[in-house]
Amino acid sequence: MGMGKRGLLAAAVTVVCAITVLAAPGTAFASMVRTPDPTPSTSATSNALPAPPPSRDLEQVREKLDGLYHDAAVATDAYNAAEEQTKAQSAQIAELTKRIAEGRQKLKTLKDQAGASARAQYRNGGMPPTAQFLLSGDPQQVVDGAGTVLNGQRATSKLITEMSRTQRQLRQYADEASAQWQKLEANRKAKAAAKKEIKQRIAGAEKLQSQLEKKERERLARLERQAAQRAQTAWLGSGVLKEVSGKASAQDRKAVAFATAQLGKPYIWGAEGPDSFDCSGLTSQAWAKAGHPIPRTSQEQWKQLPHVPVEDMRPGDLIIYFADATHVAMYIGDGRIIHAPRPGRTVTVAGAGTMPILGVVRPDA
Template sequence: MGSGKCGLLAAAVTVVCAVTVLAGAGTAFASVPPEPSVATASGSPAPTGSPAPGTTPAPAPTPDKDLEKIREQLDRLYHDAAVATDAYNAAEEKAEKQSAELDDLNERIAEGKRKLQRLKDQAGATARAQYRDGGLPPMARFLLTDDPQRFADSAATILNGERATRKLLTETARTQDELRGYADDAAARMKKLEADRAAKDAAKKKIEKRIADAELLESRLEKKEKERLAELERQAARAAQTAWLDSGVLDGISDKASAEGKKAVAFATAQLGKPYVWGAEGPDSFDCSGLTSQAWAAAGHPIPRTSQEQWRQLPHVAVKDMRPGDLIIYFGDATHVAMYAGDGKIIHAPRPGRTVTVTGAGTMPILGVVRPHA
């Protein structure tokens, strides 16, 4: 090939490469709009599409639909934590009951042992008395006497002695049976206590894991995103409350509370602003059922510790018949409880990271209402 042809071929290759590079660049710039130029320290504009030296591009704000997904995920995590908290509180209550009953059994066992020792001492005293009389049993001495009066006295003594001996033997056997029963019962209760403690520990781990997951999820949000997320939560709560009130559920409802109900509401009101802490029953922090159970204890009417047991054990009333002091149970699994304060409002301890607060009674799905005091 001649040198002229080689020159033309090289020129052609150069043109093709240039067109290819320009086409690629055109495609890239078509998909990403150029950013405004920023002047450099020398006064000349920085290259288009590049951040200014020493700056970090601001992250694009998270769309509301993505924040809604995050809100739903947080709700699930905190709901799971609430379920585990109820399990923890129930296990703790059972463990405390088993521990108290075990203490009572141990005291019974100790008293039984003391009683058995007294019976043994009594039997020993009888044996020693017989030895002092020459080793002859009362029946032998009775048969060998020639004195009529002594014969009569001995007959009565023998009869009383036999009765006392039978009573002593019977009482000893019964005490031994009781001790065996107490020991078996104590062993069974200790086994239950260990199971309750294991359930309590498992629930604690689950609570801590769910809360840690939720806190990690929230920590990844920028300040403005957290503010927007909080606003979305408020909007959802307002919408739910408005729909609940618009249903006419409170039409004609009475806000007249019983004397006990007023005391319970007053107690709950005094706790406003105190932090939610799972498993807490005051005085400085509360979980949801810790608040309601302590409020009614202060009103002189103790109720079950957990929201699920409050729902299961306390009398149910219709929403239209509720009055201040009644408890509103939320969600299908009864894992949240609040105190109705009147005027469509509740006082409750919401979840970790929040404080005891007043909000609309219809902001969460209502399972039903219970009345601690008739």
């Protein structure tokens, strides 16, 4: 049975009025984004650096400097993580904005179609096709009109369904965009806080070193070298290197070649080339150039990449240092690494055992 005149008119009015105005996604502020685990607090380290006493113990100064630079490394990892998340969220917002624009255009087209249907009924004296069909005295018109009415009913139903679906999609896109804006703002705050922390720790280390006389700075440099040599000797003395026999893959060799080509370039926190690097900037770029992208930060490299035993490592593997995974270097064989050590230093070759090893990861496992 066909629809009554009043029922079809009501449907047409529903189509015309089913247009809603989509509110633009709002911007809200969320709490600070979680940094990748593990991320220890650096608040315990005091920014105030009392002047060393005349009979200063340079070993204590060395330990203080190590602590300051370690705290700067923790903050650098937090900064890099927030930077990566900001990039991802900005890309998602751009994609959602595109979808919202396309959805609005589609909704406008549907609205125009609904309006055209309503105007056609008005030109026919407000009599819908169903009524015209039933009141016709022409048998052929009755036959022809039956298909027209059925098609019209289907088209109207499809139009209403499509408009409803488009409106739901637009609301979903708007909600997703709003959530991404909140995360973006949180990560911007996280970056700003990490940047402030980095600058404070580096400034503290530079201030402490500036208080040393030339002879003391030279002696401090010797103490640093001696500490590294003791650690490397102890590591080699454990016999671990005797078990290391892994051979580099083609991708390993490409990564090592890239890292080697960066020797002498300065460490700059947050940098990933081409003129300067931080520790994870160097390793992530080396593996990207080898055709195997890996996470940007040392903590995420430790968290996401496959772990291998130290005795099974091979050139190209990444060694993660310290309990909080805040430093990373590339193993190049013979007990050596290439890494970007810390502010004020350059990309260099060092002993793999000169720092506390957390573990080894293999990007192309």
